[in-house]
Amino acid sequence: MTHAPGITLKGAxxxxxxxxxxxxxxxxxxxxxxxxxxxxxxxxxxxxxxLADLPTGAAFDGTxxxxxxxxxxxxxxxxxxxxxxxxxxxxxxxxxxxxxxxGQKADDARLSRLLDRCGLRDHLGKRPSELSGGQRQRxxxxxxxxxxxxxxxxxEPFSALDAQTRAAMxxxxxxxxxxxxxxxxxxxxxxxxxLGHAIHVMTPAGLTSVAPPATAVPRAVEAMExxxxxSDLLRLLMGQAA
Amino acid sequence: MKILPAVAxxxxxxxxxxxxxxxxxxxxxILPGPMLVxxxxxxxxxxxxxxxxxxxxxxLLGLAIGTALxxxxxxxxxxxxxxxxxxxxILVFTQALPVFALAPILTLWLGYGLWSKIAMxxxxxxxxxxxxxxxxxxxxxxxxxxxxKTMQASPSxxxxxxxxxAALPSLxxxxxxxxxxxxxGAVIGEWVGASKGLGYLMLLAxxxxxxxxxxxxxxxxxxxxxxxxxxxxxxxxxxxxxxT
Numbered sequence: 383m384t385h386a387p388g389i390t391l392k393g394a395x396x397x398x399x400x401x402x403x404x405x406x407x408x409x410x411x412x413x414x415x416x417x418x419x420x421x422x423x424x425x426x427x428x429x430x431x432x433l434a435d436l437p438t439g440a441a442f443d444g445t446x447x448x449x450x451x452x453x454x455x456x457x458x459x460x461x462x463x464x465x466x467x468x469x470x471x472x473x474x475x476x477x478x479x480x481x482x483x484x485g486q487k488a489d490d491a492r493l494s495r496l497l498d499r500c501g502l503r504d505h506l507g508k509r510p511s512e513l514s515g516g517q518r519q520r521x522x523x524x525x526x527x528x529x530x531x532x533x534x535x536x537x538e539p540f541s542a543l544d545a546q547t548r549a550a551m552x553x554x555x556x557x558x559x560x561x562x563x564x565x566x567x568x569x570x571x572x573x574x575x576x577l578g579h580a581i582h583v584m585t586p587a588g589l590t591s592v593a594p595p596a597t598a599v600p601r602a603v604e605a606m607e608x609x610x611x612x613s614d615l616l617r618l619l620m621g622q623a624a
Numbered sequence: 625m626k627i628l629p630a631v632a633x634x635x636x637x638x639x640x641x642x643x644x645x646x647x648x649x650x651x652x653x654i655l656p657g658p659m660l661v662x663x664x665x666x667x668x669x670x671x672x673x674x675x676x677x678x679x680x681x682x683x684l685l686g687l688a689i690g691t692a693l694x695x696x697x698x699x700x701x702x703x704x705x706x707x708x709x710x711x712x713x714i715l716v717f718t719q720a721l722p723v724f725a726l727a728p729i730l731t732l733w734l735g736y737g738l739w740s741k742i743a744m745x746x747x748x749x750x751x752x753x754x755x756x757x758x759x760x761x762x763x764x765x766x767x768x769x770x771x772x773k774t775m776q777a778s779p780s781x782x783x784x785x786x787x788x789x790a791a792l793p794s795l796x797x798x799x800x801x802x803x804x805x806x807x808x809g810a811v812i813g814e815w816v817g818a819s820k821g822l823g824y825l826m827l828l829a830x831x832x833x834x835x836x837x838x839x840x841x842x843x844x845x846x847x848x849x850x851x852x853x854x855x856x857x858x859x860x861x862x863x864x865x866x867x868t
Contacts, residue, residue: 431770434770434773434774435773436770436773436774437770455774456776458774459774460770460771460774462767462770462771464767466765466767466768466770466771468768468786468789468790470789470790470792471789479771479775479785480775480777482781482785483772483775483776483777483778483781483782483785483786484775484776484777484778484781485778485781529775535774
């Protein structure tokens, strides 16, 4: 992996003249986890898709810059709520999808390391339909890591999982994505409180930054400061809904 | 399809048929009973087999060529916007035409032999195959395409590794439909002008008031079609399984 840069997105987006989000400035610190928390329809996924240069259906007026001046969209790996595993391909073929789509040869040593770290060694030849939700999401995480990109964009990556699997996946993701610049888009205050080195609550009016607890991520689910942060975030979200 | 209920229903239908014929004492050239049809089938088995082989050949070749052309067209349409703009309206328009009306012309162009029948079968199945596969190719789950884009994939590799495999179940559905249509196409071709084939035999038997032979040939065609459908279903099922 090349050095992970910091990223700044500045600007506003609109859909057919109707404002999606007001002018905002979002900074992702290099090598850190940034959580973008918000309700449905505030445009948080649009922010992530703009960074990935994916189609959004919105007109964006602004700039996206990396601290090292190089491009952003060609240095990202993307993981969504839907694991996006190809149902006809084995676990191995799914993890190495990126190399095949670029006509490259997969790095076998890297694949082997990832299989061990994600606990997928025994599932190599299985198809996604034979896996549990948590296992599928581990395959998606391994596929994301196989790309070995310095910037990781996670769009509600664990929200389809049950609570205990979600917590385990959060721990694993923090461990495996260490050193990369990570953006997590989420609607779950608990997830933001556990994972964010920086937390931003997104509203139609713009961004509100919330200072996370000073402890290291992933924060313990039962720690008082995590729970306090979670309820602060929830109150912020509820205040906006009212 | 469960075998036992199907067999029971068939036997019941045959019994009803035989009963009607026995009770009404209809002349055999109006409606022969199943017993008589079976008897005729057995005594004429060599003739029927000979004509069946010809029709089967036409159907299989028509199915293979029509499917290949359909796959090729769908790939072209899916990868080229220009092709879509130019070809799609023509393709839809041709479906508004009664292709059966072309059968005499095809005989004129391609002669009395196999090829005019194969061409008819191809004409009938080309559109369902093209349309089913093309729809599948255009309905790739957008999430896969997003993922591919973030992986800097080239369009041809996305087509080969994602869009085509994702569209295979749709192609399977199209080919299954084609398996049902292909025998109809071949028989229409044979009706217009042929000296061999089950369609020809049916026409011949009808003209000579050998209604029992007509039924025997028709039922043979039905069995041939069902067999073809079952085989094609089995072959294409593996495509569909990959979807789950």
